Amino acid sequence: MSNTALKKVEITERDPKVRNKDFKEVVLGYTEEEAKQEAKRCLQCKHRPCVQGCPVNVKIPDFIKLVSEGDFEGAYEKIKETNSLPAVCGRVCPQESQCESRCVRGIKGESVGIGRLERFVADWHMKNVEEKPSEIKLNGKKVAIVGSGPAGLSCAGDLAKKGYEVTIFEAFHTAGGVLMYGIPEFRLPKKIVQKEIENLKAIGVKVETNMVIGKVFSIEELFEQGFDAVFIGSGAGLPSFMKIPGENLNGVYTANEFLTRINLMKAYKFPETDTPIKVGKKVAVIGGGNVAMDAARSAKRLGAEEVFIIYRRSEEEMPARLEEVHHAKEEGIIFKILHNPTQILGENGWVKAIECVKMELGEPDASGRRRPIPIKGSEESLEIDTVIIAIGQSPNPLIKSTTKNLKTHDWGGIIIDEQTGATSIPGVYAGGDAVTGAATVILAMGAGKTAAKSIDEYLIR
């Protein structure tokens, strides 16, 4: 009995007017019945186009079939075969441009809610199944992982299961990378991330926080300490600036600083917690990606009256997940598209206004998107008191600058062999945003898995 509805089974979301005042999760997820109904929309296509759209080739029709049959744990096992962080990916993958973009059901109507189902299955497992650490026989080899974002976590998990003694070194006081300090609680509850990390610890992975590799130990010293291989998953933490006047005025944040204060340091609970944040009444967020959406929605939740997203191209080109753009609008974020900041104006050292020039779209550029061109004389200024810059990040140069012979691109990305993840130094592998520049959770995870496989081959050889 299949479900022929053109639309996805609706998913419960909290009222925008209520949720934009707190940090609790926005999307509440499917019930068992809803999940089964949605699963029945899947046609079980023989040629499995959806699987091709997933960077880690989750066995989509197979797990969905199990969901439709009510075998949720079976579905979980199926997803886990290729994806080690389903509760995270189900929530944050840009499904509309990956798995769901290829779904046959999407030709006429909406695609199957693959992400929603993946999330349901992972949440169901977390709630109902006690994780039993399986006996793993250690093989006597040690691997060091630098960074505990999705790339590091998945690499660590795969290696630990193969019997390696794995230690993750993390610069911050909490493991999880962007999942902890970047993506806000209302989109990805932190207890989910912590649970994943607990699971890794249960299979023997050691997590050493407060360890800035390159400072406290160099990569070379990790080998001296007895590690047989190293994986670098240090992410893309270096914030970009616009290089326009006024960027150092008080009230101008990078999204990294703004979100770290909120997510990692829990500034939204100030003064219960000790880290303060200044939000202001009128906030301008520059950029059109997930980071910009998260910053804007966080600012709104912290009490800003008006929050603007200022983006230089049109909405079509916005790199943010469709769902988040939609959520942001629902929550009252004002979109100023085709606008580009030219300067930030101050008064007594504090932000007072932002001047933008209007843009129009010209011919496609190298990225394939139409190039935005300023319209001369169209400058206008907008009164605001806070600016959040969310125009991108590049890999942090700290490891590169302290590691001899580690080859990187001019823009900072570590150069690897695409097939294996091997860097220019034998025994040193890398993956995730540190290699690609700011990308996605699932790509970082996939890179961690690829490196784990290569490290295994390298060490048993």
Add this chain to the structure above:
Amino acid sequence: MYKIIKKRVLNPSVKSMEVYAPAIAKKAEPGQFIILRVHEKGERIPLTISDFNRDKGTVTITFQEVGKTTKLLGRLEEGEEILDFVGPLGKASELEGYKKVAVIGGGLGTAIAYPQAKKLHNLGAEVHSIVGFRNKDLIIYEEELNQVSDKVFITTDDGSNGHKGFVSDVLQQLIEEGNKYDLVIAIGPLIMMKVVSELTKKYGIKTIVSMNTIMIDGTGMCGGCRVTVGGEIKFACVDGPDFDGHLVDFDEAMRRGAMYKEEEAYSDHICKIGLGGN
């Protein structure tokens, strides 16, 4: 967890702690700092490594109780532990190759300048330390500085000990008297570093200052510690904290340092009336 091995009270608001952190002690160099968090809900704050002992595996921090976190830290006793302690961060000061150096410390900056003076002394440079305090009860690190300096000059704002006036006056006098410094290191309040830098610029003496900006991660990730140096954005946590005093935009730094004044006052107030993690 990082255990406090030894605690000393240097003056009514300045305390010093020797903390067991062997991995950091092994790598620490003068000019570097650590970031710590006292408890689970605490803020991350940067403190300079004011001394280290590689054999004992300890790192010494010296801090002034100015707000919530430093006061909480000050309440910890020997044997107790600090939750998070990360380092060594920042660049080590470049101190090789100098013959005669004036090391200037303002208030607490004296403790921060001490490891530099010590290293310069060990490298064979002639070291003149000029340190200033508001009054004689606040003097710290006098003994330590005596051991690593060829001359120590102490000033107090009120004249209760040593020279009455500012460190910059003493420096100027010493230069006028013919002392040929090839480097000046100035560490202390921004206004002091600014005045010293303006002075040494006149005489063309290379000057290093240490920028104590607001910081969060300390690894170049948040950009909160940015300072303008020679017209370029630099991150104090990774590009510094030492910078060329003649190139730093001090006015901007002073403004940015005051960004959270109101919130700090509020948080500290709550801390005092006992709602904070006491």
